[in-house]
Amino acid sequence: MYAYDQYDQAMVDARVEEFRDQARRRLEGKLTEDQFKPLRLMNGLYLQLHAYMLRVAIPYGTLNSLQMRALADIAEKYDRGYGHFTTRQNIQYNWIKLEDAADILADLAKVEMHAIQTSGNCIRNISSDHFAGATADEVVDPRPYAELLRQWSSFHPEFSYLPRKFKIAVIASEKDRAAMRLHDIGINIVQNDTGELGAAFYVGGGMGRTPMIAPCINAFVPLDHFVTYAEACLRVYNRYGRRDNKYKARIKILVHELGAEEYTRQVEEEFAQLLDQGIEPPLAELERIRTFFEDPPFDGDADAEIDRSDPDFAVWVDRNTVPHKQPGYVSAVISLKPVGGIPGDATAEQMRLMADLAKDYSFDECRVMHTQNIVLPHVRKADLHALWTALEDAGLGSPNLDTVEDIIACPGLDYCSLANARSIPVAQKISERFAANGKTGTLGELKLKISGCINACGHHHAGHIGILGVDRKGVENYQLLLGGSEAEDVSLAKITGPGFDENGIVDAVETVTSVYERERQDGERFVDTYRRIGMNPFKEALYG
Amino acid sequence: MRLLTGNDLKSGAVTWWTGSDWSIHIEDAVDVTGSEDEIARREEAARRVNVPYAIDAELHEGSPRPSHIKERVRALGPTVRPDLTLKPADPEIGNWVI
Numbered sequence: 143m144y145a146y147d148q149y150d151q152a153m154v155d156a157r158v159e160e161f162r163d164q165a166r167r168r169l170e171g172k173l174t175e176d177q178f179k180p181l182r183l184m185n186g187l188y189l190q191l192h193a194y195m196l197r198v199a200i201p202y203g204t205l206n207s208l209q210m211r212a213l214a215d216i217a218e219k220y221d222r223g224y225g226h227f228t229t230r231q232n233i234q235y236n237w238i239k240l241e242d243a244a245d246i247l248a249d250l251a252k253v254e255m256h257a258i259q260t261s262g263n264c265i266r267n268i269s270s271d272h273f274a275g276a277t278a279d280e281v282v283d284p285r286p287y288a289e290l291l292r293q294w295s296s297f298h299p300e301f302s303y304l305p306r307k308f309k310i311a312v313i314a315s316e317k318d319r320a321a322m323r324l325h326d327i328g329i330n331i332v333q334n335d336t337g338e339l340g341a342a343f344y345v346g347g348g349m350g351r352t353p354m355i356a357p358c359i360n361a362f363v364p365l366d367h368f369v370t371y372a373e374a375c376l377r378v379y380n381r382y383g384r385r386d387n388k389y390k391a392r393i394k395i396l397v398h399e400l401g402a403e404e405y406t407r408q409v410e411e412e413f414a415q416l417l418d419q420g421i422e423p424p425l426a427e428l429e430r431i432r433t434f435f436e437d438p439p440f441d442g443d444a445d446a447e448i449d450r451s452d453p454d455f456a457v458w459v460d461r462n463t464v465p466h467k468q469p470g471y472v473s474a475v476i477s478l479k480p481v482g483g484i485p486g487d488a489t490a491e492q493m494r495l496m497a498d499l500a501k502d503y504s505f506d507e508c509r510v511m512h513t514q515n516i517v518l519p520h521v522r523k524a525d526l527h528a529l530w531t532a533l534e535d536a537g538l539g540s541p542n543l544d545t546v547e548d549i550i551a552c553p554g555l556d557y558c559s560l561a562n563a564r565s566i567p568v569a570q571k572i573s574e575r576f577a578a579n580g581k582t583g584t585l586g587e588l589k590l591k592i593s594g595c596i597n598a599c600g601h602h603h604a605g606h607i608g609i610l611g612v613d614r615k616g617v618e619n620y621q622l623l624l625g626g627s628e629a630e631d632v633s634l635a636k637i638t639g640p641g642f643d644e645n646g647i648v649d650a651v652e653t654v655t656s657v658y659e660r661e662r663q664d665g666e667r668f669v670d671t672y673r674r675i676g677m678n679p680f681k682e683a684l685y686g
Numbered sequence: 687m688r689l690l691t692g693n694d695l696k697s698g699a700v701t702w703w704t705g706s707d708w709s710i711h712i713e714d715a716v717d718v719t720g721s722e723d724e725i726a727r728r729e730e731a732a733r734r735v736n737v738p739y740a741i742d743a744e745l746h747e748g749s750p751r752p753s754h755i756k757e758r759v760r761a762l763g764p765t766v767r768p769d770l771t772l773k774p775a776d777p778e779i780g781n782w783v784i
Binding site (some may be wrong): 191222241559562566613 | 695760
């Protein structure tokens with residue numbers, strides 16, 4: 143994985159000291175909260191429902207064991223012993239003290255991490271495929287391109303005060319595991335008929351209060367110009383994005399209002415001008431970055447067979463491991479979704495264990511998934527049983543990847559000052575209900591996503607089943623949505639009808655899964671059945 | 687009744703105006719109806735509180751109870767982590783909040 147050079151480290155170290163001074167001045171009363179707020183937000187420090195919250199960037203979700211251990215140490219030393227892995231492949235701490243914040247940033251800097259651009263109207267953490275470099279279905283490893291974008295976007299002077307926050311995802315396969323088309327810019331690296339690689343640009347997607355699927359504005363940008371093309375996309379947005387209305391400020395609104403064709407025309411015009419200026423990073427820099435992402439020294443003789451004699455282990459293997467490009471290896475997913483647990487939360491002890499397991503079994507690397515689980519990308523099949531045993535002992539062995547228990551849930555009203563309703567208790571009740579009725583496995587792939595407000599951090603628009611918590615006269619109410627997807631079959635979910643209370647929504651989820659069980663045909667997932675039969679059978683079951 | 691709340695500048699902890707100081711316990715909070723703006727201005731200027739604001743509340747068994755669920759969660763802590771609330775291991779805490 144990428145290692146900082148002197149410039150990276152110098153920039154991060156300088157930012158720590160700058161923030162230390164800003165925090166000191168705030169504590170001494172030399173800065174008002176109005177003056178300090180934009181400064182702390184630039185360093186990922188929010189004031190949330192119960193305390194300050196620090197969001198730490200994890201570029202394209204990749205961590206080594208040293209970094210994961212540092213995150214555990216921060217949880218223990220400065221927070222309350224745990225952290226929350228987010229849908230942007232980051233981690234958040236919920237109980238931070240302002241007087242500790244600069245020390246935390248200094249600790250992060252020691253392991254080449256930071257919290258820069260995890261808030262504010264700038265380009266946020268670049269996300270990517272959590273199986274990058276391990277999966278056989280990619281045309282190229284997307285991480286060097288994500289890293290190049292990270293460097294380009296870090297402290298980009300022109301894009302530090304955009305109309306609104308800006309999120310970019312990079313993938314390189316037909317399978318979309320990064321919700322690519324629900325980003326401000328989604329980049330899919332593709333191969334044309336002559337074998338040449340290029341970047342397909344999808345611009346203007348997003349969730350939030352106005353969900354939109356990004357249209358493709360250019361199906362093949364040569365890779366030696368892809369940063370310049372991104373610059374052109376941002377320039378047009380920066381120039382014409384709505385700064386007068388926060389709710390219309392995202393690029394999706396601009397693309398929608400201009401029309402994709404007109405937006406594309408303006409981008410192409412800008413791109414042509416930028417090409418003359420030669421702003422693309424030199425190819426040598428991409429090649430330098432690429433050396434950090436070479437394959438680890440795989441065991442060419444690794445055993446391709448797995449001893450499945452332990453039935454519980456076999457279930458975990460079937461559900462939580464995915465094929466790897468290297469024979470004898472798999473990518474193993476550590477579920478942070480124990481039945482009745484808090485999706486995405488991990489204790490310091492669990493983080494340390496995951497760090498050890500990454501070191502022992504996955505070439506010192508792990509990945510945060512946007513679905514709030516952790517991947518060990520390169521695990522020998524022969525090591526799986528030992529890995530699973532260690533996970534089981536630590537409460538991390540839940541065999542529920544992509545099942546109804548594998549719920550994305552935002553922090554909701556339990557932690558977030560923007561939320562209208564709690565998300566976590568609903569997730570807990572649903573996972574408990576399905577674990578108890580024994581249907582988790584038989585329902586197959588079922589992506590359930592819960593947000594506690596319209597901002598959609600829990601990706602409810604993109605759930606096969608989505609749940610949106612709303613405030614109805616001071617009482618939590620939950621709307622049910624069906625038919626969304628953030629994968630390559632991307633679609634936006636539709637609301638079924640009137641909402642439910644906290645217990646009613648759990649019953650409602652069970653009801654719609656019963657309709658699926660009754661109606662499904664061979665091999666159909668929940669979302670496939672929904673698309674075939676439509677909303678009505680589900681509405682009839684829900685509302686009579 | 688109206689309560690004045692904010693966050694402690696250093697720790698970020700949720701605090702409540704007691705009439706003479708700030709407390710992390712909502713049961714110490716007093717009615718500030720009519721004087722909330724003046725107290726908030728004075729206390730924020732003195733850096734004894736960060737971003738103060740007033741909320742609606744009612745008396746519930748002798749203690750103030752915020753009218754809105756968001757402030758009730760804020761007053762006690764996350765409902766999903768009773769070990770981290772101000773009333774740990776209290777089985778009734780969920781009822782109080784919701």
